[in-house]
Amino acid sequence: xxxxxxxxxxxxxxxxxxxxxxxxxxxxxxxxxxxxxxxxxxxxxxxxxxxxxxxxxxxxxxxxxxxxxxxxxxxxxxxxxxxxxxxxxxxxxxxxxxxxxxxxxxxxxxxxxxxxxxxxxxxxxxxxxxxxxxxxxxxxxxxxxxxxxxxxxxxxxxxxxxxxxxxxxxxxxxxxxxxxxxxxxxxxxxxxxxxxxxx
Amino acid sequence: xxxxxxxxxxxxxxxxxxxxxxxxxxxxxxxxxxxxxxxxxxxxxxxxxxxxxxxxxxxxxxxxxxxxxxxxxxxxxxxxxxxxxxxxxxxxxxxxxxxxxxxxxxxxxxxxxxxxxxxxxxxxxxxxxxxxxxxxxxxxxxxxxxxxxxxxxxxxxxxxxxxxxxxxxxxxxxxxxxxxxxxxxxxxxxxxxxxxxxx
DNA sequence: GTGGCACTATGACACTCGTCCTAGCAAGCC
DNA sequence: GGCTTGCTAGGACGAGTGTCATAGTGCCAC
Numbered sequence: 001x002x003x004x005x006x007x008x009x010x011x012x013x014x015x016x017x018x019x020x021x022x023x024x025x026x027x028x029x030x031x032x033x034x035x036x037x038x039x040x041x042x043x044x045x046x047x048x049x050x051x052x053x054x055x056x057x058x059x060x061x062x063x064x065x066x067x068x069x070x071x072x073x074x075x076x077x078x079x080x081x082x083x084x085x086x087x088x089x090x091x092x093x094x095x096x097x098x099x100x101x102x103x104x105x106x107x108x109x110x111x112x113x114x115x116x117x118x119x120x121x122x123x124x125x126x127x128x129x130x131x132x133x134x135x136x137x138x139x140x141x142x143x144x145x146x147x148x149x150x151x152x153x154x155x156x157x158x159x160x161x162x163x164x165x166x167x168x169x170x171x172x173x174x175x176x177x178x179x180x181x182x183x184x185x186x187x188x189x190x191x192x193x194x195x196x197x198x199x
Numbered sequence: 200x201x202x203x204x205x206x207x208x209x210x211x212x213x214x215x216x217x218x219x220x221x222x223x224x225x226x227x228x229x230x231x232x233x234x235x236x237x238x239x240x241x242x243x244x245x246x247x248x249x250x251x252x253x254x255x256x257x258x259x260x261x262x263x264x265x266x267x268x269x270x271x272x273x274x275x276x277x278x279x280x281x282x283x284x285x286x287x288x289x290x291x292x293x294x295x296x297x298x299x300x301x302x303x304x305x306x307x308x309x310x311x312x313x314x315x316x317x318x319x320x321x322x323x324x325x326x327x328x329x330x331x332x333x334x335x336x337x338x339x340x341x342x343x344x345x346x347x348x349x350x351x352x353x354x355x356x357x358x359x360x361x362x363x364x365x366x367x368x369x370x371x372x373x374x375x376x377x378x379x380x381x382x383x384x385x386x387x388x389x390x391x392x393x394x395x396x397x398x
Numbered sequence: 399g400t401g402g403c404a405c406t407a408t409g410a411c412a413c414t415c416g417t418c419c420t421a422g423c424a425a426g427c428c
Numbered sequence: 429g430g431c432t433t434g435c436t437a438g439g440a441c442g443a444g445t446g447t448c449a450t451a452g453t454g455c456c457a458c
Contacts, residue, residue: 027314115226164363
């Protein structure tokens with residue numbers, strides 16, 4: 001429903017996502033969002049009557065949802081090894097995207113860590129995205145013949161280490177940890193692969 | 200050197216750490232810090248002439264340093280299995296500490312994700328803590344007969360998944376993911392244990 | 399042409415922010 | 429006594445915050 005114009009509303013959403021990546025939810029000002037989006041300040045309450053919180057949930061639903069879409073697509077047509085590689089490629093690309101390593105992070109995590117979230121809507125939106133990604137990865141492993149419990153466990157581990165390594169890499173200003181986590185996940189996959197033999 | 204009184208300065212540091220856990224660096228106001236510490240607002244620039252940034256680095260050095268101390272102590276006298284259990288126990292305790300699950304997180308990560316950090320001092324302080332914890336865990340594995348590269352890799356994975364699972368658990372308002380990550384790390388340790396056979 | 403609507407562009411409000419500054423208080427030294 | 433020193437208590441400042449209201453603009457149906 002709605003989606004009347006793919007114009008300023010989308011651009012504000014993308015600008016907010018970018019800023020959330022760099023500065024987090026509380027570190028991002030609405031004036032900066034509209035400025036980066038090339039929009040008017042009043043426009044924000046026209047497109048997001050709920051204010052900053054609605055903008056943030058929109059960012060999570062749209063940008064986080066798009067991330068989940070990509071993971072689902074990759075997972076649907078690839079092996080777990082390829083899926084992990086693809087996920088880590090994406091993280092590495094985001095981290096070193098603008099040259100200065102480690103300025104950019106995950107907008108979903110940023111919203112999940114927002115200071116004020118009275119009704120828990122921000123956290124819930126972020127949780128939904130994490131859940132989709134986890135499920136997509138777990139399905140990918142199961143299709144590869146790995147037991148449901150082990151698949152779920154690996155998927156949780158993959159998402160957690162992905163979010164965590166972003167923090168480590170940003171603190172270190174060095175994406176080396178991403179490659180380490182990638183190697184570790186691939187090794188685990190290899191152990192699981194031949195025979196998903198676990199209780 | 201210095202450390203004239205263990206009074207208000209320490210209490211402000213602890214109050215700031217607590218608030219960084221709950222609301223992050225940018226979501227925390229200095230007025231709230233002094234209020235929770237029971238101190239005067241002017242006192243903050245008396246004890247921390249560098250303002251909020253110096254307070255934050257002090258939090259990371261003191262509270263994060265204390266966390267690293269604990270990990271080092273546990274790692275020095277325990278098996279890797281026990282060390283991982285101890286780390287995960289700590290995280291679970293922090294997460295469910297106040298009853299409402301997932302309000303509290305990691306103050307070191309919070310500072311690492313601060314929006315403005317011109318000279319990179321905040322990031323550097325956080326990085327030092329992460330590095331100490333990683334090294335302690337890796338040493339623990341090496342003492343158990345595991346190769347240096349694999350030990351480093353596991354340690355990075357442990358810290359990354361620990362930080363990441365805090366985000367997942369907060370978003371879900373459910374510490375279940377912590378137990379999943381714990382199980383996964385223990386399983387990996389078990390695979391490594393008998394024979395750290397990896398290239 | 400004219401009316402209505404979607405949207406832009408700003409101005410303003412009430413806060414809160416980090417930061418600074420000046421009083422006031424208490425203790426210790428001479 | 430007087431004096432410096434360490435610290436508290438809180439007022440004040442300028443900037444920035446989210447939010448709202450109102451005037452202005454362009455487009456489209458009739």
